[in-house]
Amino acid sequence: YTGKSIENALGDILKQNKVSDIKGLPVAVSEETSVYDAIVTLFLEDVGTIFVVDENNYLKGVASRKDFLKITLGDNDLGKMPVGIVMTRWPNIVTLRDEDTALSAAKKVEEFQVDCIPVISDDNVEEQAELTGRVSKTHLVKLLAEIDEQR
Ligand code: ADP
Secondary structure: OOHHHHHHHHHHHHHHOEHHHHOEOOOEEEOOOEHHHHHHHHHHOOOOEEEEEOOOOEEEEEEEHHHHHHHHHOOOOOOOOEHHHOOEEOOOOOOEOOOOEHHHHHHHHHHHOOOEEEEEOOOOOHHHOEEEEEEEHHHHHHHHHOHHHHO
């Protein structure tokens, strides 16, 4: 590919693919989970971002590597501290829905400077929407790397 044709192909790919086409399975814990156990989950599941849900699987928060690093700088008992203390909560969570395009996902990653965005169900009230997936920077790069297969 050269110049304009790459540009067109990338634009098409980002507009034609929906979040539902590219999303992965979310890794989630409950708000009472200790920071220690959440960090262990981060390693075991090989992710950089963990989501926090309630008993209805409604999204409550997002905790990333930096959140965990910050809390480990202090003199804290990580085994006793709940992940709810370090997570980012509503109304500050950036989310996506299945019907959003990969382009809007890329724009949100850029605008809000986040690595990973939770995908939630189509309910009207965000605070009462179920967590259904995740879109990370890696999912978006993977989509672009498949440019040859998509044409
Ligand atoms: P890392 O900490 O691994 O660099 P991020 O850059 O994604 O990951 O996270 C930076 C900050 O943004 C953290 O405080 C985290 O809680 C928050 N954050 C991460 N993802 C989201 C999101 N989808 N919506 C809102 N805040 C988020």
